[in-house]
Amino acid sequence: MEYITLNNEVKMPIVGTGTNTYGKVNKDYNGELKNEIPELESALELGYRSIDAAISYRNEALVGGILAESSVPREELFITTKVPAREEYVSSKESTRAAIDNSLKNFKTDYLDLLLIHAPIEDKEQLKNTWEVFEEYYEAGKLKAIGVSNFKKNHLDELNEFAKVKPAVNQIQINLTEKNKELLDVLKEEGITPVAWGPMKTEEHQDKVLDEIGKAYGKSGAQVLLKYQIGRGVVVIPKSHNRENQAANLDLFDFELTAADVEKIDNL
Incomplete structure (x- = not known):
């Protein structure tokens, strides 16, 4: 595994x-919760250590239970x-505060590696209050990094007006159908790490x-993408319920794209 260093030196x-459909009937985001998450268990066995969760996914406690029961030491996990x-x-x-405390309880841990505001808070006072609580837990060591x-x-400009701690990441949609180039440039300038949700989305051409x-490297198009x-500093959180695909999504560190390859993809 390779790591990226966030703006507060956390790796x-x-x-x-991702985990948004894990442990749910029919792998449906809105599906009922089951009592098992075999897809998370296989991800851990394969070497995944960064687990991206959310209160809105409704499965924090289920995910947290699997992580706590696994043989992977807590310090090796990166829980978002x-x-x-x-x-x-x-x-x-x-x-x-109640939301954060409940998440800590769900994950059976005394700290989270990364906590995000899931979407923009339009009320400026609520945004300020929420971020101040994030900073409070960050300063107390209960959150290793905070972001949006x-x-x-x-939204970032509004947050910057009062934030004492700069967001470490901004998790946004980044793929070939939603490139978000202008926002990526802003994040680079601000020193905020981009995290891509939905990184695999493409069109047929x-x-x-x-x-x-990919043929030149014995890799699939998905692996190339x-x-x-990651070659341009974007953290990716692909999600699969299939063990073979999970393994493939980790098998990225034994080849390098050429400048010509990158240019071709840039132009897609």
Whole structure:
């Protein structure tokens, strides 16, 4: 595994696994929860250590139970979760504290590696209060890093007006159909690490080019795409319920794309 160093010197695995449909009937985001997550168990066995969760996914306790029962030491895990930008979680500092405390309980741990605001909070006072609670838990060592998700430049500018701790990451959609280049440039300038959700999304004509590039390395087009993203400093959190695909999504560190390869992908 390779790591990226966040702006507070915390090291984050550059590849992780999403969990938004894990442990759910029919692998459906809105499906009922089951009592097992074999897909997470296989991910851990294969070497995934960065686990991307969220309160909104409804399966924190299930994910947390698997992590706590696994043979992987806590210090090797990088656990991310997210507080929803909904009234019940951000209406007051007390409600935000309760949300964080409950997440810590769900993951059976005394600290989280990364906590994000899941979406922009439009009420500026609520945003300020929420971030101040994040900073409070960060200063107390209960959060190793704090950040945001789905924030655009105007949201980051608003946060910067009062934040004492700069967000370490912004988790946004980054793929070949939603390149988000302007926002990526802003994040680079600000020293905020981009984390890509939905990194595998492509169109058919793009798949053909990726597959062709992959042939030279004995890799799939999907592996080429993930390699392209991590090669430019983007953390990726692909998700699969299939063990073979999970393994392939980690098998990225024994080849390097050429400048010509990168240019082809840039132009897709």
